[in-house]
Amino acid sequence: MNEKPHVRLEILSNPLYLCGARELVSAVAKRLSFDEMACCQIALAVDEALCNVIRHGYDRQPDRPIWLSIFPEGTPDRPDMLRIVIEDEARQVEPNVIKSRDLDDVRPGGLGVHIINEVMDDVRYEKRGPVGMRLTMVKRVATESASGGPASCGGSESSPCPGCNHG
Amino acid sequence: MVSPKGDLDMSRSPALRNSLRSVQGDKPVTLIVNLASVEYMDSSGLATLVEAMKNAKSNSTKLVLCAMNQKVKALFEIARLHHYFNIVASLDDAIGA
Numbered sequence: 001m002n003e004k005p006h007v008r009l010e011i012l013s014n015p016l017y018l019c020g021a022r023e024l025v026s027a028v029a030k031r032l033s034f035d036e037m038a039c040c041q042i043a044l045a046v047d048e049a050l051c052n053v054i055r056h057g058y059d060r061q062p063d064r065p066i067w068l069s070i071f072p073e074g075t076p077d078r079p080d081m082l083r084i085v086i087e088d089e090a091r092q093v094e095p096n097v098i099k100s101r102d103l104d105d106v107r108p109g110g111l112g113v114h115i116i117n118e119v120m121d122d123v124r125y126e127k128r129g130p131v132g133m134r135l136t137m138v139k140r141v142a143t144e145s146a147s148g149g150p151a152s153c154g155g156s157e158s159s160p161c162p163g164c165n166h167g
Numbered sequence: 168m169v170s171p172k173g174d175l176d177m178s179r180s181p182a183l184r185n186s187l188r189s190v191q192g193d194k195p196v197t198l199i200v201n202l203a204s205v206e207y208m209d210s211s212g213l214a215t216l217v218e219a220m221k222n223a224k225s226n227s228t229k230l231v232l233c234a235m236n237q238k239v240k241a242l243f244e245i246a247r248l249h250h251y252f253n254i255v256a257s258l259d260d261a262i263g264a
Contacts, residue, residue, distance in 0.1 A: 018178060103246065108217045118245050
């Protein structure tokens with residue numbers, strides 16, 4: 001990937017720093033005119049993705065690197081979409097085995113992939129060269145007709161807003 | 168009653184898990200988890216509460232979640248767990264449940 005991200009963050013794989021990553025992506029998305037519901041969803045997806053890297057990729061080692069890059073696409077002041085890329089040096093897995101589990105089997109854990117798929121428009125996992133994984137997530141700006149009008153942070157039954165720290 | 172505060176994410180869910188396990192060790196008849204001061208929750212928080220619910224069922228404890236904000240409630244809906252838990256709007260409702 002040759003294009004430069006507009007924002008790039010490197011953090012250690014320590015859950016302590018999840019809040020900072022959430023706040024960063026939420027604030028950037030808000031400044032790029034995403035509505036509050038979308039900002040909350042993007043922050044949640046990033047949180048879940050980072051948790052998965054820490055938990056499954058690095059086996060909870062707290063001192064490994066994770067890179068988060070943000071690529072707005074469209075005009076500078078009014079992007080059509082936000083592309084977020086999360087890269088690591090963690091253990092590689094085949095992308096096609098990363099799947100949501102059966103939600104009817106109620107048990108702790110395993111919800112992160114489902115949540116990411118629910119709140120983002122496109123999700124792609126791939127191996128990152130010889131080491132590590134890359135997750136690319138896309139969130140498109142909601143159109144009036146698609147969203148049914150301006151969205152609040154509270155969301156709705158059909159399109160719930162999972163929550164960042166807005167409001 | 169257990170009343171977690173702040174963000175229930177991967178860094179803070181273990182503390183709630185310990186609190187719940189401690190309280191559930193006494194096998195209470197009813198356990199209220201007051202989420203009024205929880206601003207944000209991710210799947211780590213959900214997993215903690217699912218584990219608490221499973222423990223509650225095995226102990227015949229009535230577990231009630233109350234006062235969650237709209238953002239937290241939405242997460243339960245995304246994970247399709249809102250029907251699995253006894254969720255009420257307020258602490259008063261939980262006490263009366």
